[in-house]
Amino acid sequence: MGMYISMTYTFKKRSVGVNNKRLINGDILLTGGIMVISLIAMIIAFDFPGSTKDGAPGAGYFPIMTSIIVFILSCWIVIRGLKEKKSYFDFSLDMRKSWIQIGVTITTTILFIVLWNKVHFIILCSIYLFTLGILYGKKILPMFISSILTSLIIFYIFSELLNVMLNG
Amino acid sequence: MELLDVIVSLIQPNIIMYMIIGVIIGMIIGSLPGLSVTMSIAILTPVTFWLSPEQGLAMLIGIYNSGVWAGGISAILINTPGTPASIMSSLDGYKMTKKGEAGLAIGINTIYSVLGGIISSLVLIFIAFPVANFALKFGPPEYFALAIFGLSMMISVSEKSKVKGIMIGVFGFLISTIGLDPIVAFPRFTFGSVNLLQGIPFIAVMIGLFGVGEVLYQIYDSKNSSGEGLQVKVGRIIPTLKEFKRFAPFTICASLLSVVIGAIPGTGGDIASVICWNQAKKLSKHGEEYGEGSAEGLAVTCASNNGVIGGAMTTMLTLGIPGDAATAVLIGSLMMYGLQPGPMLFVQHVDFVYSLMGMMLVANILILIFGLLTAKASVKFLKLKQETIWVGVLILSIIGSYAINNSLMDVTIMLSAGVLGFLLRKMDYPIAPFILAVILGPMAESNLRRTIAMTNGAYDIFFTRPIALILILLTIIALFGGVIKEYFIINKLSSNNKECNIK
Numbered sequence: 001m002g003m004y005i006s007m008t009y010t011f012k013k014r015s016v017g018v019n020n021k022r023l024i025n026g027d028i029l030l031t032g033g034i035m036v037i038s039l040i041a042m043i044i045a046f047d048f049p050g051s052t053k054d055g056a057p058g059a060g061y062f063p064i065m066t067s068i069i070v071f072i073l074s075c076w077i078v079i080r081g082l083k084e085k086k087s088y089f090d091f092s093l094d095m096r097k098s099w100i101q102i103g104v105t106i107t108t109t110i111l112f113i114v115l116w117n118k119v120h121f122i123i124l125c126s127i128y129l130f131t132l133g134i135l136y137g138k139k140i141l142p143m144f145i146s147s148i149l150t151s152l153i154i155f156y157i158f159s160e161l162l163n164v165m166l167n168g
Numbered sequence: 169m170e171l172l173d174v175i176v177s178l179i180q181p182n183i184i185m186y187m188i189i190g191v192i193i194g195m196i197i198g199s200l201p202g203l204s205v206t207m208s209i210a211i212l213t214p215v216t217f218w219l220s221p222e223q224g225l226a227m228l229i230g231i232y233n234s235g236v237w238a239g240g241i242s243a244i245l246i247n248t249p250g251t252p253a254s255i256m257s258s259l260d261g262y263k264m265t266k267k268g269e270a271g272l273a274i275g276i277n278t279i280y281s282v283l284g285g286i287i288s289s290l291v292l293i294f295i296a297f298p299v300a301n302f303a304l305k306f307g308p309p310e311y312f313a314l315a316i317f318g319l320s321m322m323i324s325v326s327e328k329s330k331v332k333g334i335m336i337g338v339f340g341f342l343i344s345t346i347g348l349d350p351i352v353a354f355p356r357f358t359f360g361s362v363n364l365l366q367g368i369p370f371i372a373v374m375i376g377l378f379g380v381g382e383v384l385y386q387i388y389d390s391k392n393s394s395g396e397g398l399q400v401k402v403g404r405i406i407p408t409l410k411e412f413k414r415f416a417p418f419t420i421c422a423s424l425l426s427v428v429i430g431a432i433p434g435t436g437g438d439i440a441s442v443i444c445w446n447q448a449k450k451l452s453k454h455g456e457e458y459g460e461g462s463a464e465g466l467a468v469t470c471a472s473n474n475g476v477i478g479g480a481m482t483t484m485l486t487l488g489i490p491g492d493a494a495t496a497v498l499i500g501s502l503m504m505y506g507l508q509p510g511p512m513l514f515v516q517h518v519d520f521v522y523s524l525m526g527m528m529l530v531a532n533i534l535i536l537i538f539g540l541l542t543a544k545a546s547v548k549f550l551k552l553k554q555e556t557i558w559v560g561v562l563i564l565s566i567i568g569s570y571a572i573n574n575s576l577m578d579v580t581i582m583l584s585a586g587v588l589g590f591l592l593r594k595m596d597y598p599i600a601p602f603i604l605a606v607i608l609g610p611m612a613e614s615n616l617r618r619t620i621a622m623t624n625g626a627y628d629i630f631f632t633r634p635i636a637l638i639l640i641l642l643t644i645i646a647l648f649g650g651v652i653k654e655y656f657i658i659n660k661l662s663s664n665n666k667e668c669n670i671k
Contacts (some may be wrong), residue, residue: 030591032596033256034335038339044357048354049352049354051625054625055621055623055624056621056624056625057620058352059352061348062341062616063342063420066345067342069335070339077331077332077335088595088596098387098389103591105384105425105562106583106587109380109566109583113579113580116576117576132562136558138555150563154563158567158571162567162571166567166570166571
């Protein structure tokens with residue numbers, strides 16, 4: 001926990017900075033990523049088959065066209081973001097609980113996917129639901145019982161009635 | 169008279185019973201985010217194999233109509249559309265719920281979905297052939313213009329930043345190019361993965377953006393709250409007579425327009441609701457309330473959601489071309505019963521066609537009864553604690569995305585889309601243009617390329633074909649109308665100032 005608090009302090013220092021300037025610029029964070037993706041897509045798409053002699057466009061036509069538009073527009077947004085220096089995320093200490101919950105939710109979901117074929121669905125789903133329930137502040141015993149019951153119901157409905165292959 | 173006889177013949181306990189089962193299944197599946205109507209029809213078609221064609225189709229028609237209507241319930245109550253068609257319902261519906269008008273929103277969803285469904289069924293019955301003939305005039309340029317127009321409508325809704333709306337919409341088009349090229353089947357951006365050959369599964373993306381993304385956003389927004397359940401007032405369910413009168417012209421027009429849109433293959437409730445909502449916003453005296461919890465706006469989207477069904481069924485039955493994904497699966501179901509959709513169906517099995525048309529009307533009447541009876545019960549979703557809803561949405565999003573193809577890749581894509589959805593929402597990006605672009609991307613690309621191939625590389629065809637030209641002009645107005653309007657207002661103000669100075 002101590003380590004976590006020191007991490008959030010670092011977050012706060014980085015985001016607000018010494019001169020009260022927010023260093024984590026929201027528009028650059030995501031739009032910059034999209035800009036890079038569009039650039040890579042554009043480079044890859046230039047290797048796709050081009051237009052035929054009679055003018056019929058090839059497989060690369062649409063991806064090149066869309067990636068150019070995305071690249072130009074994302075440049076516009078990034079430049080505007082650099083001027084406005086707008087931050088969309090709050091990394092202050094008040095938000096630590098929310099950030100932990102978001103991080104653990106994503107991590108447990110990734111683990112759920114990774115362990116899908118290794119652990120039986122009912123066990124895995126029960127653990128997943130129980131972990132999330134405890135994370136969101138539910139009481140241990142009711143959550144334990146409801147996780148198992150919910151997992152059994154889900155397994156029965158999807159696997160037995162709808163023929164979805166849930167079994168690990 | 170013949171149709172009345174058919175409707176009377178439908179009032180048989182066994183057919184009504186299967187239709188009620190279908191309506192209930194559609195209601196459950198449609199209201200659960202991630203479980204699509206198409207998926208449920210596909211999964212339940214083999215179950216109906218042991219029934220007679222009338223009984224089996226009664227069940228499937230019940231699921232289809234009910235599922236589209238019920239998609240609005242989760243959109244209204246938890247801001248997570250159950251089906252793509254109900255994306256627009258979340259705009260006004262969820263804000264009405266926040267304002268304590270959840271009951272009215274659910275009531276409007278039921279009443280106007282049924283109105284749209286009944287009007288579209290009547291159109292299916294009386295003018296099936298003329299509508300199908302009109303849709304036949306659409307060639308590749310018109311389809312491309314229609315896709316762009318649909319997307320521009322969605323972007324024009326994004327009030328905070330249109331540039332971000334356009335960028336994320338075109339980025340959606342780029343994402344839709346992952347997989348096999350629709351014309352020559354060349355693999356693009358698959359990086360050797362077999363799972364990506366079929367492209368990005370848009371249902372998984374939709375579940376992620378609207379399901380997991382919404383949960384993450386709510387967790388972020390909850391800060392250090394104690395985790396109390398949502399305290400929402402249910403309020404009245406039925407609109408007042410004054411409201412009925414006010415909504416009537418817009419909802420009737422939306423239903424009729426949706427039938428035409430639904431008749432065009434490849435389009436669906438998502439495009440219809442965007443177009444109708446946007447046009448109603450521009451024409452209404454209360455346009456400024458749209459998107460801020462407007463009951464009128466919600467009524468328009470609900471009427472258009474179910475309004476497309478009749479149109480989609482029209483092209484499916486008369487031409488054998490599916491109007492949307494659900495009718496594509498229904499073609500398979502009809503073929504399973506030994507019935508080939510197309511013009512000959514109207515000659516060889518005319519009684520069956522009338523039965524099917526009658527079933528559409530009866531299904532809507534059943535939805536009205538069930539919807540209004542269960543309105544209060546469905547609002548009880550909100551009595552659940554916020555955390556319980558989060559856990560429920562997360563697990564259903566995982567299972568729902570897995571169930572599409574029994575593929576973990578879909579679950580991974582769903583989770584990635586969820587994280588992206590959270591980031592987009594936090595950074596004032598509109599999500600709807602992205603998902604609409606992912607859905608419409610293949611249609612837009614293939615038709616654009618076909619058009620250019622038709623003209624040997626020339627683009628003037630878009631300006632010489634009237635329908636395509638009208639759609640392109642409407643697209644320009646939708647995207648830049650606000651800027652043009654502002655320009656004229658500024659010009660007018662400056663000229664007024666000059667006049668004042670001269671005086």
